[in-house]
Amino acid sequence: MSSSTPTQSLVQPVGSARVWGTALVVVGVLLLLTYLVAFDQGAISRSGMYLHELMHDGRHLLGVPCH
Template sequence: MAQSAVPSAQQSRPAPVRVPVREVVPWAVLAAVLGLVLIYFVGAEQGATSLFGGDWVHEFTHDGRHLLGFPCH
């Protein structure tokens, strides 16, 4: 006999996986802070907002700055 494409009531479905929010929130906050720091260094670390003297941060992030559309020249 051919098998039906529609599952019958007798077949069991796997239980959905529960994601514990209390375990995910600290990692999400850490990822957001790291992302903001990265965007700062790529997009704003030069000129009047510079935290570090010299051009080494600018030169290190130069290609990423152009890739993300930030002006630098």
């Protein structure tokens, strides 16, 4: 006679909904920042020369052509 024991699943949950939500917000913010630095071309940075130069240097840092 053999004894049977319940088997445990080897699949573990990947993460909670809170972790996924936080990850999506972080990715969204990073995509927005990438757009502002790489593809804005001065629409946001018209308010002052400091912000314009910051965006310009960020484009050079990322290797995005801007001239």
